[in-house]
Amino acid sequence: MTSDLVHFVYLLSAVLFIFGLKKLTKVKTAATGNKIAALAMFLAIVGTLLELHLPDSAGSIPSIDYRWIIGGIVVGGVIGGIGAVRVAMTSMPEMVALFNGFGGGASALVAAAVVWDTLVEKSGSIDPINAVIICLSVLIGALTTTGSIVAFLKLQGKLKKGAPILLPGRHVINLALVVGVVGVTAWFAFSANTPETFTQSILALTAISLVLGWLLVIPIGGADMPVVVSLLNSYSGIAACAAGFVIGNNVLIIAGSMVGAAGLILTQIMCVAMNRSLVNVLVGGFGATDSAGSSEDARNYESVTSCGPEEAAMVLDTAESVIVVPGYGLAVAQAQHAVRELATALESRGTKVTYAIHPVAGRMPGHMNVLLAEADVPYEQLVEMDNINPEFKTTDAVIVIGANDVVNPAASTDKDSPIYGMPILQAHEARTVFVIKRSLSPGYAGIKNGLFELNNTMMVFGDAKQIVQGLVSELAEL
Amino acid sequence: MAMGPLLIGLYVFILAMFVGFEVITKVPPTLHTPLMSGANAISGITIVGALAVAITPEASVSNLLGAAAIAFATINVVGGFLVTGRMLAMFGSKKK
Numbered sequence: 001m002t003s004d005l006v007h008f009v010y011l012l013s014a015v016l017f018i019f020g021l022k023k024l025t026k027v028k029t030a031a032t033g034n035k036i037a038a039l040a041m042f043l044a045i046v047g048t049l050l051e052l053h054l055p056d057s058a059g060s061i062p063s064i065d066y067r068w069i070i071g072g073i074v075v076g077g078v079i080g081g082i083g084a085v086r087v088a089m090t091s092m093p094e095m096v097a098l099f100n101g102f103g104g105g106a107s108a109l110v111a112a113a114v115v116w117d118t119l120v121e122k123s124g125s126i127d128p129i130n131a132v133i134i135c136l137s138v139l140i141g142a143l144t145t146t147g148s149i150v151a152f153l154k155l156q157g158k159l160k161k162g163a164p165i166l167l168p169g170r171h172v173i174n175l176a177l178v179v180g181v182v183g184v185t186a187w188f189a190f191s192a193n194t195p196e197t198f199t200q201s202i203l204a205l206t207a208i209s210l211v212l213g214w215l216l217v218i219p220i221g222g223a224d225m226p227v228v229v230s231l232l233n234s235y236s237g238i239a240a241c242a243a244g245f246v247i248g249n250n251v252l253i254i255a256g257s258m259v260g261a262a263g264l265i266l267t268q269i270m271c272v273a274m275n276r277s278l279v280n281v282l283v284g285g286f287g288a289t290d291s292a293g294s295s296e297d298a299r300n301y302e303s304v305t306s307c308g309p310e311e312a313a314m315v316l317d318t319a320e321s322v323i324v325v326p327g328y329g330l331a332v333a334q335a336q337h338a339v340r341e342l343a344t345a346l347e348s349r350g351t352k353v354t355y356a357i358h359p360v361a362g363r364m365p366g367h368m369n370v371l372l373a374e375a376d377v378p379y380e381q382l383v384e385m386d387n388i389n390p391e392f393k394t395t396d397a398v399i400v401i402g403a404n405d406v407v408n409p410a411a412s413t414d415k416d417s418p419i420y421g422m423p424i425l426q427a428h429e430a431r432t433v434f435v436i437k438r439s440l441s442p443g444y445a446g447i448k449n450g451l452f453e454l455n456n457t458m459m460v461f462g463d464a465k466q467i468v469q470g471l472v473s474e475l476a477e478l
Numbered sequence: 479m480a481m482g483p484l485l486i487g488l489y490v491f492i493l494a495m496f497v498g499f500e501v502i503t504k505v506p507p508t509l510h511t512p513l514m515s516g517a518n519a520i521s522g523i524t525i526v527g528a529l530a531v532a533i534t535p536e537a538s539v540s541n542l543l544g545a546a547a548i549a550f551a552t553i554n555v556v557g558g559f560l561v562t563g564r565m566l567a568m569f570g571s572k573k574k
Binding site: 017018020021022024025026027030031033034035037038040041044045047048049051052062064065066068069071072073075076077079080081083084085087089092093095096099100102103104105106107109110112113114116117120121129130229230233236237239240241243244245246247248249250251252253254255256257258259260261262263265266269270273357359366367369370373374379382384 | 483484486487490491494495496497498499501502503504505506507508509510511512513514515516517518519520521522523524525526527528529530531532533538539540541542543544545546547548549550551552553554555556557558559560561562563564565566567568569
């Protein structure tokens with residue numbers, strides 16, 4: 001086995017990663033892109049397994065024990081495979097967050113394993129530059145792990161229902177932790193010179209990084225979680241990149257840094273979509289000042305009009321154009337198929353039906369498109385925010401299903417609102433607005449929605465799926 | 479010109495960052511989640527590093543750490559590509 005062949009395999013893998021990522025950015029070629037990236041991953045693994053058989057500097061071919069490798073791959077493959085196949089489309093964002101955490105953790109473990117192997121088992125030494133890189137790998141990897149776990153829990157609504165958690169003096173605590181990271185790194189690189197002190201410093205660094213990842217994400221509200229997941233994704237790429245420097249493998253550096261760059265760009269795109277700056281998101285506390293008052297706010301709605309499916313069906317029967325505004329509530333109620341039926345019923349009466357897609361509808365950008373695609377909603381009927389906003393004025397009826405913050409007029413009128421400046425769907429401009437919702441409870445941002453109080457708004461309380469099915473049968477009777 | 483492996487690594491790193499930025503300039507919102515998920519799967523490339531540390535014949539701490547890293551990275555890789563595939567399959571079915 002020549003080392004040239006191994007490097008050729010690595011080069012091929014790197015090129016395929018670039019092609020795969022490129023194709024992932026176009027709707028037509030995305031599925032192919034994903035397969036190409038998977039092939040690139042396979043080649044990189046084959047390349048590594050070949051490299052392990054190369055003779056070392058002394059000319060002897062190392063003996064390889066595949067038990068650990070096979071064991072790890074089987075365990076990881078089964079867990080990852082089952083998780084990926086069984087997860088519901090509605091839970092996709094938190095699954096992505098969780099997988100990301102595992103990737104970060106793997107990078108930290110690789111760095112730790114190299115430290116242990118070199119210093120303790122082979123009694124070797126690590127020079128200061130490599131030591132700093134190892135510390136970076138541990139730091140970013142560990143921080144990504146706990147950060148992603150918090151993001152997962154928040155998206156699942158298991159951690160204070162996704163609300164921001166603000167510790168007193170959190171900036172001071174975080175600063176102290178960062179100082180700790182720098183201190184331990186310096187100790188590891190320059191002064192710790194016995195296997196024991198090396199081990200201690202790496203353990204201390206891991207512990208601090210894990211806590212830091214947790215603390216950095218808990219103050220960030222659920223509404224900002226997509227940005228955080230994207231940023232953590234970028235971190236996990238950088239962590240893989242650092243691991244690449246540690247073991248001296250270019251494929252890791254190339255793939256890792258491309259993920260790092262891709263994550264940064266996506267993060268930036270999402271920030272623009274929500275009209276928030278990255279710093280603003282990271283400092284966190286979004287909606288926190290209002291969360292105390294939100295439950296009170298929710299009870300403080302005045303002049304809310306509600307109606308049942310019968311009345312709504314009568315209005316829809318005469319409407320010439322209807323815009324559906326889908327939100328996460330639609331997904332939770334699994335109402336996408338019922339909505340598709342309703343649209344068909346309306347279209348058979350000559351009504352024009354379109355769907356208004358907010359860039360961050362659902363739990364993640366593009367999430368709503370995936371969910372509606374699952375229900376075979378024609379792609380052409382999904383209209384992006386900028387294109388549909390001028391249409392609301394001339395639309396007879398809007399059906400808001402389980403969406404909240406993305407149709408809150410406060411974003412454009414109330415300067416004191418925490419979501420002020422966020423681009424919204426101008427649903428309130430339509431002749432009649434039906435809001436299908438279980439209750440008046442606030443959405444992810446935790447604030448009151450003035451849309452519910454408008455004269456042209458009718459609340460239809462209940463489960464999204466049942467209400468929409470009710471609308472379909474009422475329409476059939478008219 | 480002699481270049482250490484670290485310097486070569488830096489060259490590769492910086493050039494790859496540029497390629498990354500160039501490759502992903504315009505992305506339709508529809509693809510944000512699948513792209514994030516696909517990139518996420520690629521970050522599991524760290525499995526390559528894990529393989530290299532998990533091989534010594536005798537059981538040792540570094541072997542165990544390496545095996546754990548392999549398991550973690552495989553979850554990321556297998557899960558990530560499969561989930562992305564599932565999402566993208568939905569766009570495909572609808573075009574027909």
